[in-house]
Amino acid sequence: MSSSGYSPALVALSVAIAIFAAYTALDLGARARGLAGRPALRWLWIAGAAVTMGGGIWAMHFVGMLALEMGMPAAYDLGLTVLSFLIAVGVTGAAFAWVGRAAAGGGAVLVAGPLMGLGVGLMHYTGMAAMRMPGPILYDPALVVASVVIAILAATAALWLAFRHNSVPEKVAAACVMGLAVSGMHYTGMAAATFTAGAAHDHAGPAIAGAQPYLAVGVAGATFLILFVGMLAIAVDQHRIQGELAASEARFRAAIAAVRGVLWTNDAQGRMVGPQPGWAAITGQTPEEYKGFGWADAVHPDDAAPSIAAWNETVAARQTFVFEHRVRAKEGGYRHYAIRAVPVLNDDGAIREWVGVHTDITAQREAEAELRESNEEIQRYAYIVSHDLRAPLVNIMGFTSELAETRSELRATLAGHPQAERIDAEMGEALGFIGAAVTRMERLIAAILKLSREGRRRFEPEPLDMTALMRRLADATRHQAGTRNATVSVAPDLPEIVADRLAVEQIFGNLLDNALKYLDDGRPGRITITAEASGADRVRFAVADNGRGISRNDHVRVFELFRRSGPQDRPGEGIGLAHVKALVRALGGRIDLASEPGQGSTFTVTLPRGPSMERGAPAPLSIAAE
Template sequence: MVHTGYNPALVALSIAIAVFAAYTALDLGGRARGPVPGPRWPWITGAAVAMGGGIWSMHFVGMLAFEMGMPAAYDLSLTLISLLLAVAVTGGAFAWVALSGERFAGLLIGGPLMGLGVAGMHYTGMAAMQVPGNLAYSPSIVAVSVAIAVTAATAALWLTFRRHGVWQKLVAACVMGVAVAGMHYTGMAAATFTAEETGAHAAHTAVIAQSQQNLALYVAGATFLILFLAMLASSLDQQRVQMELQASEARFRAAVQAVRGVLWTNDAAGRMVGEQPGWSAITGQTRAEYEGYGWADAVHPDDAQASIEAWNETVRARRTFIHEHRVRSRDGTWRHYAIRAIPALNRRGEIREWVGVHTDITEQREAEADLRESNEEIQRYAYIVSHDLRSPLVNVMGFTSELETTRDDVRAALDGHPQAERIDTEFGEALGYIKAAVNRMEGLIAAILKLSREGRRQFNAERLDMTALLRGVADAQQHQAEAAGATVTIAPDLPWIVADRLAVEQIFGNLIDNAIKYLDPSRPGQVTVTARSAGPRGVCFSVTDNGRGIAARDHARVFELFRRSGRQDRPGDGIGLAHVKALVRSFGGRIEVASELGQGTTFSVTLPRGAATALDEPLVSAPLAAE
């Protein structure tokens, strides 16, 4: 038997190569599963070259560190095969886990595949060794070395595709490098060398030893160069990603500013912490003043308590926060802000912090207040005018009745007069015209009064089962539908909303009545009411018919007071759709029409589901650009 030993310097060098290679492979392989755009195969290839080449280099340097007192050479073809085997198997394992993910089944296949490949590389490299002696292995120790290789490879793959920081990656690389080196030296411990002839020339052995050291340095240098280039590529890519993240963050901040918004963050418990330059800029508060719940001191006293309660409830419920309040500006004025905040989650799905935006809507609220005041003035004016018009109209109606009463006296007075019959006829026609005009004016005044009252009407909001409510509206018009040969269909399971019951019945009663009234007699009438979601806070109800349709030029005019479209062969005064539009707008909704002559009409009414300060939206990870 040959007494063997190791060169401590080369052993240390082999372990360093293994650690460096493991770190490089962890960094490159992790990018194949990260958010880096572009193809992933370059990163898998780089990780395979780094890991496979590094393990092969560690094995080669470890073999050169092996001192057995007799000359050794290496078969070039087997040595290259061992290198290609390490790179190929490592690349295959990386690719498998990259495609299948971190699932146990993927690691269960990829880990043993890489481990067996590493072990195969080691023993192929051992077979490439040419020495003047015999080589034998201990099966039990060989099995231990293979087990170490499989375990180390599985751990390497598991660590490679996990997200971790630099220090975690460095610790993982040290563990992986030491494990790979342990596998190598365990495999070497399984080998027993027996010299065929004794008395090897000392001088020749010394030359071989010196040659081995030089070769080890060349291999290590080349390996470190390859790994350095790989790390340089990784560093450049990291710099590119960082620049993209910075650009993305800059775009995000510019977008916030474009909508006159102020960005702020709170911790997971909902407390304002850290530097908040945006909040400080609008309020003038210092960090000491706004930290925790100090920000509420800048909120209007009438809004502060409601804001804190709504915010605390949202934090407890882990929902998206939507609210509105007034904030004291740096100059002491109060401005209106709309707030929206979402939770930013960590990898475990836990709330890391809250990211919110305050958007200045002062001008919008002032414009809305002016518009409301103008509408109220118009409504008051319409009420006053219509009320005052009724007084002279009553007089006209009274005197018309008086004239009608004296018609017999006039007829008697003109008895025998040659023009008596003509005068009586013209007198009657004039009275008829006056009465028709008075009745028409009475109807118009009543319509104006009705619309003005709707503007001042107080609504009683309640939760409405729209399916049951609209079926009741349709049942009330069943007689008209049967007379017109029409079928009214209400879709099942319509969404619930919160609104005034009577107003909603008036809206859809008018729409269904119009649909029945203006059906095409040449085909069976079909009226259908359906609904769809209109964003997280609204519902769009559609009343569709297959009637005569509305000309495109009249789509906007049908909502005007006293305006009608198409043939005037149906009774009506042109106030129904104007009334509907007024009611819909009073709910904060909108109404639209889509129609084609000869095909039919669809009226779409969008109504809010109900008032809320927070929405039950699913939590989604919203990492910041600084991650």
């Protein structure tokens, strides 16, 4: 005898249980993915998802079977009924654990989905086997297969929807798919069964029997209690997450305040919308005044158009915005701000909004202006001093020449005098000392004038083939290298940069000259020039030698004006490396030294790939000892 129908109320209750359980479990399972670093909490969420989903599916199955009006008495084997519950919980837990791994990709759903679907089918037919009726249950194989296929496809689709995104609509859709499909699987499986009347079957364990409606309500009540606890856990976790987000936002705002910055947001098109308290605080603009592109009205007139153009270009390119402009303060006057803004993306890669920070750098720019003015004054002072020193130096040189000419007359006058030879020798020695001092002072004055002129020179950045440039410098030292039994090698394919050609040639020409000058006479000299990228926008050039080396105590000193280290047995005034450092800094770079006595030295020059100053801007050189 086949079934005679279903109770509509219990059928509706079974579907509601399935959907409600699916939503709760999928939400719990999705939370486990982001907890790879907290395994205990991750397994807690997976266990909650397994109990909720497994218990919900089992309850749906139980209520669905109670909804069947068979017209004959039925009971349930306790052992098999409990086993069906454990199967549902265990298999769904395994599926959630697999798909919820932090490293799980899209293919994980293709494993977890069929696993969960097969588990649902196994739970269903185990529950059917737990039924104790007067006659045997017969199955239609085609419908049995169809019910299992429905379960597999539904579980796969639900897990894909649930773990693809974490939005509420996605979870609702996944829960509906899962709940309806589990119900469809159950009722397809029930349609595959034919219940026949006959002699009662023996069963090994105790059976559960009772009034179907009351039993269904009891199962449903227990199930909704489990789901309520699950939803409560979600609410508690959501409250925790909100607390962490609030704390994170407070820390972020404190960090912004610590760097004298203000935070603002723009929409996906780059327009300022909504309340912007940070921007209003520095400009005094009202929301009506700064909305859209109204913020540009607070920007300095000379900076407004470039700011908007650069901002629109960045928005179109979806890149990080880095800029600098002057903003009118609400107290009056303009202040300098450095700007950095980044796009915030949705899960699908679309820009949701822009978050930016204006950092007040007025004090820094004022200090830089004062430093430039101070350097210019030093340059002018050096030029004037060195120029004025030349006048008395010329007089000293002239009178020294006259003394040298009168020396022969004095020698003739003192002929026959017992002290004549001593006087002549002492006079010659004194004239030699005076001549050497005058020559040295002349070289120092010439060096100061050279630095002073460099400080007033205007740089002209241009693309530089650094391999060719370095090879030309190496070729220019070929004779000097040959006399020192040294080789100079240049690495191929050095990165190109944009900089002032003469300044770069002076920097590396000086470094090569120094390397050759201070080689160790006891071994063949070896000098190499190499380069490597330093970040996305800088290049690190290295000039290495196997020469004498420099004591660690003198690593800073060698860059000071008129300061030298080691034995003073080579010509020089101690100005070369000071000049190199000033030029490197003027190009927006830095120079570092690594050296050990007897091992050689490596000078590392880090320069921007592109020009670090406006074309034609004077080089901010400083000849002061640093």
